[in-house]
Amino acid sequence: MDKPLKNVLEIKNLSVEYHTDFGVTHAIDKINLKIKRGQAMGLVGESGSGKTSTALSILRLLPRPAGIKTNGEIYFNEQLLDSINEKKMQKLRGNRMSMIFQNPLTSLNPVFTVGEQISVVFQNHYKMGKRESLVRAGEMLEVVGIPRNRILDYPHQFSGGMRQRVGIAMGLACNPELLIADEPTTALDVTIQLQIIELIKELQKKYETSLLMITHNLGIISELCSVVSVMYAGTIVEYGTVREVFMNPQHPYTIGLLNSLPKIVGERNKLTAIAGSAANANNLPEGCKFYPRCPHCMEQCKKDFPPFIHLSQSHSAACYLYEDKSGGKINE
Amino acid sequence: MSKKELIRRIVRSKFFMLGFILVMIIVICILAGPRILPHDAMTMNLSDRLISPQWFAKGTNGYIMGTDALGQDLLTRLFVGGRTSFLIALFAVLGGSVLGTFMGMLAGYYGKKWDTLIMRIGDVQLSINTTLLAIVIASILGASVANLIIIMIISTWVKFARVLRGEVMMIKNKEFIHASRVLGASNFHIMFRQVLPNVTTPLIVLISQQFGQIILLEAALSFLGMGVPMPQPSWGTMISEGRQYLSTAPWIVVAPGIALMTTVVAFNFLGDGIRDVLDPKMKH
Numbered sequence: 001m002d003k004p005l006k007n008v009l010e011i012k013n014l015s016v017e018y019h020t021d022f023g024v025t026h027a028i029d030k031i032n033l034k035i036k037r038g039q040a041m042g043l044v045g046e047s048g049s050g051k052t053s054t055a056l057s058i059l060r061l062l063p064r065p066a067g068i069k070t071n072g073e074i075y076f077n078e079q080l081l082d083s084i085n086e087k088k089m090q091k092l093r094g095n096r097m098s099m100i101f102q103n104p105l106t107s108l109n110p111v112f113t114v115g116e117q118i119s120v121v122f123q124n125h126y127k128m129g130k131r132e133s134l135v136r137a138g139e140m141l142e143v144v145g146i147p148r149n150r151i152l153d154y155p156h157q158f159s160g161g162m163r164q165r166v167g168i169a170m171g172l173a174c175n176p177e178l179l180i181a182d183e184p185t186t187a188l189d190v191t192i193q194l195q196i197i198e199l200i201k202e203l204q205k206k207y208e209t210s211l212l213m214i215t216h217n218l219g220i221i222s223e224l225c226s227v228v229s230v231m232y233a234g235t236i237v238e239y240g241t242v243r244e245v246f247m248n249p250q251h252p253y254t255i256g257l258l259n260s261l262p263k264i265v266g267e268r269n270k271l272t273a274i275a276g277s278a279a280n281a282n283n284l285p286e287g288c289k290f291y292p293r294c295p296h297c298m299e300q301c302k303k304d305f306p307p308f309i310h311l312s313q314s315h316s317a318a319c320y321l322y323e324d325k326s327g328g329k330i331n332e
Numbered sequence: 333m334s335k336k337e338l339i340r341r342i343v344r345s346k347f348f349m350l351g352f353i354l355v356m357i358i359v360i361c362i363l364a365g366p367r368i369l370p371h372d373a374m375t376m377n378l379s380d381r382l383i384s385p386q387w388f389a390k391g392t393n394g395y396i397m398g399t400d401a402l403g404q405d406l407l408t409r410l411f412v413g414g415r416t417s418f419l420i421a422l423f424a425v426l427g428g429s430v431l432g433t434f435m436g437m438l439a440g441y442y443g444k445k446w447d448t449l450i451m452r453i454g455d456v457q458l459s460i461n462t463t464l465l466a467i468v469i470a471s472i473l474g475a476s477v478a479n480l481i482i483i484m485i486i487s488t489w490v491k492f493a494r495v496l497r498g499e500v501m502m503i504k505n506k507e508f509i510h511a512s513r514v515l516g517a518s519n520f521h522i523m524f525r526q527v528l529p530n531v532t533t534p535l536i537v538l539i540s541q542q543f544g545q546i547i548l549l550e551a552a553l554s555f556l557g558m559g560v561p562m563p564q565p566s567w568g569t570m571i572s573e574g575r576q577y578l579s580t581a582p583w584i585v586v587a588p589g590i591a592l593m594t595t596v597v598a599f600n601f602l603g604d605g606i607r608d609v610l611d612p613k614m615k616h
């Protein structure tokens with residue numbers, strides 16, 4: 001491509017809170033993200049770290065009335081999403097930005113054939129007739145590796161992996177610029193996981209779709225993505241290319257995360273784990289959210305949230321360790 | 333569910349078969365009966381009054397079920413009265429289910445203000461006895477077939493609304509509804525094309541059960557003189573007219589009574605049967 005790579009998605013200072021009867025939950029705290037055209041970004045973090053909330057706020061589908069976006073802007077193709085009305089947003093969803101869901105067993109409507117469900121996407125966005133959209137639905141099924149004649153089958157006649165393929169077909173039906181995959185393989189067994197990952201990878205390359213891959217499976221990230229953001233308690237703690245982050249993790253949380261992967265070869269040891277338990281989003285610590293569990297915690301960490309330290313052109317971490325260690329060497 | 337499986341379940345469900353056959357017999361009788369029988373439902377023949385059932389002694393020309401105090405053939409009146417009852421029940425159930433479904437979906441889908449408003453109106457209405465409510469409306473509007481249908485719609489929509497609201501609340505939080513919203517579906521599309529097809533089973537069951545109930549209510553109102561106006565036969569009015577002759581000519585009351593009971597039982601069986609067929613997991 002000749003023209004410079006545009007940012008398909010840009011999130012600036014996004015904060016999201018959930019207001020419930022039990023108090024205010026800070027789900028996301030001032031995160032920044034950028035995804036370029038055709039780029040695949042991984043978003044890792046443990047359960048409750050705000051990954052899905054990020055995805056939902058991009059689609060403007062935070063659960064109402066509890067979920068409130070309190071701060072920040074989201075740009076989609078350099079257009080501010082907050083400024084457009086609900087009707088236009090509906091036209092964007094499924095058409096130019098789309099999503100694949102975690103559980104293929106529940107994300108398809110049981111009373112419609114898969115053909116009808118895929119064709120509804122065409123009917124909603126392209127104002128297509130029933131017959132034409134069914135033909136297109138058949139084509140989409142073939143793209144995801146399901147024989148065309150199965151458009152007349154109901155979801156319960158498919159296996160989990162097949163249903164996730166249908167989910168992918170629905171997500172990619174209108175050839176979106178941004179595809180959000182929210183743990184698309186969590187509900188599947190390992191061999192099927194690989195197939196689905198390969199399929200997403202292949203289609204993402206083929207259609208030049210930007211991908212936001214939400215998962216807690218680090219293997220999937222390394223297989224599929226070029227850049228990765230690590231989330232902890234609603235903040236992004238480390239960002240960089242997959243190679244840099246996985247080969248040379250800098251933030252203590254990322255280091256802990258990678259250390260806690262079980263090793264298949266070598267001596268059998270007890271699995272290393274990060275001490276303590278995940279931060280309670282109802283009662284987050286001041287300063288760096290990770291300090292209560294951090295082996296390198298300093299006094300400063302307890303007061304202020306550390307700024308992003310650029311470790312290389314494409315690698316940064318939010319940690320005071322590096323300002324102290326290599327203050328002069330930071331490469332902007 | 334494939335067609336084969338559907339048929340297998342239908343045949344295996346005793347309730348469905350029994351209810352279906354009974355309903356079919358009743359429908360055929362009330363549609364074909366008055367054409368076959370030689371008598372007219374509203375022609376009086378005072379010399380033949382209060383004749384006891386002759387059964388088939390004179391073939392179809394005689395008074396098979398006997399005559400009433402005005403010498404009208406009871407069986408003919410039974411069939412013609414059944415037509416009125418079924419017609420009223422049909423329109424009332426259609427109207428009530430459409431109104432109730434719409435209200436229930438509104439309440440269940442949008443929740444909050446809509447839910448409070450619609451369901452409180454429903455609660456208030458349910459706190460008043462249905463028959464009493466119907467009598468009040470009937471005395472305001474006057475007795476006619478059209479008014480009866482309006483009364484029935486007003487008194488049945490709540491039952492549909494309550495069931496639908498619960499179902500919709502359950503369905504609307506399913507992931508596939510969320511998925512279709514993410515894929516750009518509007519509220520209208522989600523309500524009518526994603527949620528509604530998922531609640532048809534309870535809707536069909538309720539419709540067939542309410543059908544019997546409405547026939548019963550119509551008979552009760554007609555019995556009290558608030559229903560179908562006089563010369564036109566209806567099961568309720570027939571029972572009402574015949575009750576003076578209960579000791580001397582009991583058949584006048586017994587015939588419409590049995591017809592009424594059979595119809596209500598048939599529709600209740602059909603309703604249970606449909607539920608067994610469509611949703612075998614839901615055992616009460």
